[in-house]
Amino acid sequence: MTDVPTEGETRTYTRTFSKDDVRQFADLSNDRGTHHEEPDEEGRLVVHGLLTATLPTKIGGDLDVLARTMTFEFHRPVYTGEEIECEVTVDGVEEADTRVDVDASVECRNGGEEVVLTGGFDGVVFRDR
Template sequence: MHPDDLPDPGTVLRHERTFTVDDVRAFADVSGDRGEHHEQPDEDGRLLVHGLLTATLPTKIGGDLDVLAREMTYEFVRPVYTGQPITCEVTIEEVTPRGDRADLDADIVCFRRDTEEVVLTGGFEGVVLA
């Protein structure tokens, strides 16, 4: 995306995903995080989704905007389990044009679609190049 085409401050961008058991296992393979809580199903047969796997929701939105991230912060508020639809909302807070680039700041909130319970909050800042 060209810096001139970035969304205006106040714009909310959304992405939703339901993580599967295969997603959690693939992330464990890539990350090497094989904590028992990610490999042993709970009493409902679900796996606990890695926090950083949940954090791929806002990175997908940042990727759609072609953001080169400088800083990302996350607070993992509640657990996410496989089979739970999670909605991520990224709110554009600031866009600062700088010639052939633009600095971008955004806030993040991810929540369970069915209960609207917040599971992750945070933000990111980065740059979009022309």
Template sequence: MTLHEGAIITFERTFTMEDVELFTRISGDEGKHHLTPDEQGRVVIQGLLTATLPTKIGGDNNVLARTMEFEFLRPVFTGDKIICEVTVDKLERQTDRTAITSSFRCRNQKDREVLKGYFAGVIR
């Protein structure tokens, strides 16, 4: 996909217990709520693991992030399907790079917003 102002990129992911265990080992975020299943057998996903969803556009388009802001609105659990919608708000072509500013919203399978924010950076 070629990026342009107004472009909307949507993707989804369902987090697993294996994802949480790997992120726990990498991050050291061992909060009890990430390790102990609730009465439904789920654990709460680390916020920063959830925040990897909107950064996918960066990886897909070689964005070097300069600024990121995340607002965590409600917990995400293992087994939740999260749909992330990223909007390219601004693209500014420069001599040797392109500046990008994007906003995002992530919703769970019940259409409840779980995360929102923005990021800005450059594409070389």
């Protein structure tokens, strides 16, 4: 049986994206904006917004949530070599016979300081799969 997320539960995941990560994501998505392919004066690439958004989706996967909706607001660019910490908080849990509906909020920061992404998701956790 799948463990059910609990209201108020918070999980974090930290990752630093590399230039290779950005290049692989560009190959996969075909998003080849110049800012993703040409380094800035510090030698960094801008990380794709949706690549940054894989941080909360990784946590959602850890919680075994099958997402219905996701919303993200991108506040500032993320650069290769920056440590990004993402925190997901379970805001609501509604239990039914075969599933649990989950609502969660998201906040990601660079180096634990500046907010780079906020948002949320909702979905279901099936009790027996």
